[in-house]
Amino acid sequence: MPYTSDRPSRAPSADALRSRIPGWGADLDPADRPAFPREQPGIVTGAHWDLPEQQPSDGRRERSVEHQRLTPVFGTAQPLxxxxxxxxxxxxxxxxxxxxxxxxxxxxxxxxxxxxxxxxxxxxxxxDNPITQSGVLGEAGRRPIASRLQRGRVDLKHSWMDPLIVLGPYIAVAVLAGAVLRRRRSSR
Missing domain, CATH: 1.10.287 (Helix Hairpins)
Structure with missing residues (x-):
């Protein structure tokens, strides 16, 4: 409902909602909620700690400046x-x-x-093969031109850059390799 200067109507009662919407209020009775016992204070969780013990760190880990310490557990699979x-x-x-x-x-x-x-x-x-691994071939049978030019696409303004971004590094390496080969040939 849009905001108006009129006073909003009162919320319907629980009985009115229950009669109008099937299943409304199904979780009002604590006995019907599967998580209810865990919601009570003082439940024994089985954890032997208030805060997990700190994972040992063999090197320097990333930590944002607004955090005072590292989290107790952190990933080490991809070090910087x-x-x-x-x-x-x-x-x-x-x-x-x-x-x-x-x-x-x-x-x-x-x-x-x-x-x-x-x-x-x-x-x-x-x-790496930029043709097969960039998804270019996946568009071939799915109206590639029409889908790129259809109205409402947000990326239409910069879609002309996509080939440069994907193929640019390969073209730069090819040009560099050609220059190195030409220089070697001319030095002989």
Whole structure:
């Protein structure tokens, strides 16, 4: 109901709602609520702690500046590494999570990590294939042109950049490799 200057009508009674809406108020009786016993204070949970003991940390972990300490349990599967790790650490050490700079640095760190992964894949026997692994072939049978140009798409303004973003790193490496090869040939 839109806001008006009229006084709002009174809320219907529980009996009126129960008669009008099937199942309304099914959880009013505590006996019918499956979580009811756990909602009572003083229930023994079986936990032997008020706060879990601190997980040992063998290295430096990320912690936002607004938090006084690390959480008792934290993940260690992907430690920070390289240039992207330094960028992320700068975000955590310098800026609060409420500041845009914190999140922008985390995004930049992610992009630097992705670029490093692309470069590392070029040095392997089976480098990434931008055609099959970017989803371009998935659009082929699903009206690719019409779906990109339809009205109401939010990303229509920047869709011209998509090929540059996906293929740009590969084109840059190819140009760089060509320049290196030309320079080697000219030095001989």
């Amino acid at each position: 590494h390289g240039v992207s790790g330094r960028i992320r650490r700068l975000a955590y050490d310098t800026y609060s999570e409420a500041q845009a700079a914190h999140w922008l640095l985390l995004i930049i760190g992610d992009r630097v990590d992705a670029a490093g992964a692309h470069l590392r894949s070029l040095l392997t026997r089976r480098p």
